[in-house]
Every structure is written in C-alpha cells, then in structure tokens.
Amino acid sequence: xxxxxxxxxxxxxxxxxxxxxxxxxxxxxxxxxxxxxxxxxxxxxxxxxxxxxxxxxxxxxxxxxxxxxxxxxxxxxxxxxxxxxxxxxxxxxxxxxxxxxxxxxxxxxxxxxxxxxxxxxxxxxxxxxxxxxxxxxxxxxxxxxxxxxxxxxxxxxxxxxxxxxxxx
Amino acid sequence: xxxxxxxxxxxxxxxxxxxxxxxxxxxxxxxxxxxxxxxxxxxxxxxxxxxxxxxxxxxxxxxxxxxxxxxxxxxxxxxxxxxxxxxxxxxxxxxxxxxxxxxxxxxxxxxxxxxxxxxxxxxxxxxxxxxxxxxxxxxxxxxxxxxxxxxxxxxxxxxxxxxxxxxx
DNA sequence: CATTATTCGGATATTGAATATCCATATTGA
DNA sequence: TCAATATGGATATTCAATATCCGAATAATG
Numbered sequence: 267x268x269x270x271x272x273x274x275x276x277x278x279x280x281x282x283x284x285x286x287x288x289x290x291x292x293x294x295x296x297x298x299x300x301x302x303x304x305x306x307x308x309x310x311x312x313x314x315x316x317x318x319x320x321x322x323x324x325x326x327x328x329x330x331x332x333x334x335x336x337x338x339x340x341x342x343x344x345x346x347x348x349x350x351x352x353x354x355x356x357x358x359x360x361x362x363x364x365x366x367x368x369x370x371x372x373x374x375x376x377x378x379x380x381x382x383x384x385x386x387x388x389x390x391x392x393x394x395x396x397x398x399x400x401x402x403x404x405x406x407x408x409x410x411x412x413x414x415x416x417x418x419x420x421x422x423x424x425x426x427x428x429x430x431x432x433x434x
Numbered sequence: 435x436x437x438x439x440x441x442x443x444x445x446x447x448x449x450x451x452x453x454x455x456x457x458x459x460x461x462x463x464x465x466x467x468x469x470x471x472x473x474x475x476x477x478x479x480x481x482x483x484x485x486x487x488x489x490x491x492x493x494x495x496x497x498x499x500x501x502x503x504x505x506x507x508x509x510x511x512x513x514x515x516x517x518x519x520x521x522x523x524x525x526x527x528x529x530x531x532x533x534x535x536x537x538x539x540x541x542x543x544x545x546x547x548x549x550x551x552x553x554x555x556x557x558x559x560x561x562x563x564x565x566x567x568x569x570x571x572x573x574x575x576x577x578x579x580x581x582x583x584x585x586x587x588x589x590x591x592x593x594x595x596x597x598x599x600x601x602x
Numbered sequence: 603c604a605t606t607a608t609t610c611g612g613a614t615a616t617t618g619a620a621t622a623t624c625c626a627t628a629t630t631g632a
Numbered sequence: 633t634c635a636a637t638a639t640g641g642a643t644a645t646t647c648a649a650t651a652t653c654c655g656a657a658t659a660a661t662g
Contacts (some may be wrong), residue, residue: 267437268647269523269552270621277548278529294638302532306624313639326630327636342551355437355523361446364470367587373580379571380445383510384437387562394555403547412541419535431631436620439649461609474651481611494658495608599659 270350272311275303277345277403279312283321284337284404286427291324291332296426311349318348324430332430338401343392356384438518440479443471445513445571447480451489452505452572454595459492459500464594479517486516492598500598506569511560513568524552 279297286292294312298305312331315321322334333340358381362369377385447465454460462480466473480499483489490502501508526549530537545553 267435267518267523268521268525269435271525271527272622273524274527274529274548281548293636295636300533300535301529302536303529304623307622309638309640310622316638323638324630325628325638327632327634329630329637331638342555350435353436355435356442357436357439359439359442361442361469361471365468367468367583367590368470369583373583380442380449383563383566383571387510387559390562391555391559394558395551398551403551415535415537415541422535436648463609472650475649477610478649484610491610492658493608493610493656495606495660497609497658499610 267355269346272307272314273346273349275301275308276311276315276349277342277400279308279331280315280320280333280337280340280345280400281404283331283333284400286332286423288333288335289430289432290427291330291430292426292428293330297331300422300426314349315345318344320344320348322430328428330428330430333400336401337404338399340400341396342398342400343395346395354385354388356381356388358384435523437514440475440482441514441517443469443476444479444483444517445510445568447476447499448483448488448501448505448508448513448568449572451499451501452568454500454591456501456503457598457600458595459498459598460594460596461498465499468590468594482517483513486512488512488516490598496596498596498598501568504569505572506567508568509564510566510568511563514563522553522556524549524556526552 278301282297282300283292292300294309295305297312298308301308312321312323316323316331316334319334320340321331323329323331358378360374360378362378363371363374446469450465450468451460460468462477463473465480466476469476480489480491484491484499487502488508489499491497491499526546528542528546530546531539531542
C-alpha cells in the first residue's frame with residue numbers, strides 16, 4: 267500500500283509553480299532539474315496534472331507548464347487523484363458470496379460491513395487531504411527561510427521562469 | 435496505492451473465528467475453503483496474524499487457528515498492520531535537499547510540510563481503522579440474516595470447528 | 603512409550619501486474 | 633526552416649500475488 271512516488275514530485279512542482287502566477291511557467295527540463303529527478307518520468311506526472319487541469323501547458327519553443335488555477339484552489343487530494351488515480355485502496359471482492367456458505371447474491375444488496383468500514387477510513391483520509399491546498403504549503407516548502415537560500419531561488423527563477431502565452 | 439489483497443481475507447478470517455471463542459478454531463484448509471481463496475496464500479496471511487498475536491495456532495493433528503484475544507480487542511488497524519505492514523503510504527524523499535537550489539541539510543531538521551500534511555491524513559485514516567473492532571463487524575459479515583443461511587453456517591461449523599488445546 | 607498422521611512454519615520459485623524509465627513523434631515559436 | 637519542447641507509446645524493472653516444497657512440531661493412536 268505504497269503511494270505512487272510521482273505524487274511527491276507533482277506536489278513539489280505545484281509548489282514551485284505557484285509563486286510564478288498564472289502567466290509564467292517553467293519547462294519540463296527546468297522542473298526536473300530543480301527537483302533532481304529524471305526528466306522523462308517527471309514528464310509523466312506533469313502530463314497527468316495537465317489532463318486534470320491542475321496545470322496548463324504550452325508546447326513548442328519556450329513552452330512549459332504553469333498553474334492552471336489559483337494555488338488556493340488546488341488541494342493535495344486533487345494532485346493525488348490526478349497522479350495516483352482515484353481507485354480506492356481497499357477493494358471488496360465479495361468474499362461473502364464465495365465458498366461453501368456463500369450468501370446468495372440477492373441478499374448482498376447492502377455493501378459488506380468490512381468494505382464499509384474501510385471506505386469510511388478512506389473518506390477520512392481524503393477529507394484531510396482535501397483540506398490542504400498548495401497555497402497552504404507554498405510558503406515554506408523547499409525553502410529553509412534563510413536569505414541566502416531565498417536569493418538562490420530568486421536567481422534561479424530569473425534564469426528559468428518564462429512568460430507563457432496568455433490564457434485569454 | 436492499493437492495499438494488499440490479503441487484508442480482506444484476514445479480516446474475514448477473524449470475523450469467522452470470532453464466534454468460535456478462544457478455545458475453538460479452524461484449520462488452514464477450512465479457512466481457505468470457506469472463503470474460496472487459494473490455501474497457500476491464505477497461509478501467508480494467517481502466519482502474519484499469528485506473528486502479530488492476533489490469532490494463536492496449534493500444530494499437529496486437529497490443530498488450527500483460533501483468535502488470540504477477544505474480538506473486541508482486535509481492531510482493523512491491528513489486522514492491517516499485521517498483514518500489510520506499517521510502512522507509511524507517503525514516503526518523503528527529501529526533494530528539498532536536491533537540485534540546484536537544495537536546502538542544506540542542517541536547515542531541514544523539521545519535516546517537510548508536504549510530508550507532514552500526508553502524515554496527518556494517514557493518521558486520520560489509522561484513527562478510523564483503529565476505532566472499528568472485529569466484534570463490531572462479526573454480527574453481520576458473511577451472513578445475510580436468513581435462517582437458511584445461518585443454518586448452513588452452523589452445519590459447516592459443526593463439521594469443521596475443532597477444540598484446540600487450552601491456552602492455560 | 604513409540605509411531606504415525608496431521609498441521610503449521612518458513613523458504614523458494616513462478617507468474618502477472620504495476621511502476622519507473624526511455625525513445626520517437628508531433629508541435630510550436632523564433 | 634530550425635531548434636526547442638510537450639506528448640504518447642514502448643520498454644525495462646520492480647513488486648505483489650500465487651503455487652510448491654520440505655522441515656518442525658504436535659496430538660492422536662495402538
């Protein structure tokens with residue numbers, strides 16, 4: 267029961283794109299380099315974010331990725347669903363309908379209590395993730411608060427951030 | 435991010451063992467047959483439950499598995515931890531310490547806020563699972579409430595349930 | 603008390619799916 | 633037209649699920 271590793275990269279990427287606003291973005295190469303992860307695989311996650319509308323993309327020369335909507339309108343749950351999928355971790359296989367004492371199908375209209383309990387726990391998990399937005403995280407992630415580090419990031423932004431075609 | 439499928443079998447097995455009480459049990463073959471699952475893999479789950487103390491075992495002729503403690507003292511979380519392990523679904527790889535703008539290690543004493551958010555969600559999930567006991571589930575699981583079905587189970591118990599050596 | 607049948611325990615393949623990685627293609631701005 | 637860039641499919645690698653085997657322990661049996 268391990269989460270797709272790409273979720274972490276995707277969340278970090280969103281946190282990095284957030285301060286650039288909706289019109290400025292970063293290329294895939296820059297994102298991969300910044301996070302120190304292989305570019306081809308980072309592409310997969312960005313693609314997933316793009317399909318979910320969390321980021322918008324611009325192709326061709328000087329293209330890249332920018333946040334698709336405000337950072338306060340993107341939750342961790344959104345990112346998890348986009349990258350890791352929405353399939354529940356616990357999937358009931360209707361064991362009660364199998365074996366020598368199987369319950370007949372007609373008596374299994376209501377969901378199995380075991381499945382219901384697990385579904386409840388997952389709902390709690392989703393609720394917690396849905397309550398945290400990228401905006402909540404962006405203030406601190408990847409920054410240690412020292413002026414030297416902030417300056418390093420600003421300098422890097424200056425070299426890598428680019429204007430993307432307006433969405434208008 | 436899919437849970438080990440064996441968790442479902444293990445929970446069902448506990449629910450089946452619960453009404454037998456602490457002194458009566460079922461063999462591995464009976465458990466696998468009842469649930470309609472492959473015996474070798476069911477063995478793996480039962481061994482995990484055994485190592486966690488959730489069930490106790492008796493070897494030799496007419497041996498088998500019985501619940502290790504009261505059904506009201508076994509939570510879903512206990513079973514999940516035993517069968518699926520206790521590793522968190524989200525594992526922080528300290529991305530903030532990588533790449534051209536990496537934060538120096540000494541400034542990363544506090545956990546990454548992203549990791550903290552995911553850890554909080556997992557805590558909520560665990561809390562929900564820890565609040566449900568086998569006793570809560572045993573009343574209904576695998577039974578549709580019809581007299582015919584209950585009779586079928588009683589008959590099966592009569593043939594398969596066996597007295598295990600007292601824990602004394 | 604010795605023997606034997608039965609059952610759990612653990613190690614070890616084997617298969618299949620999910621994941622991580624890479625490469626070729628299409629697309630766009632300059 | 634060219635160089636830069638995202639996109640999607642193809643490939644390798646890892647991991648979970650399943651099957652098989654043998655040894656150790658134990659209770660029933662004579």
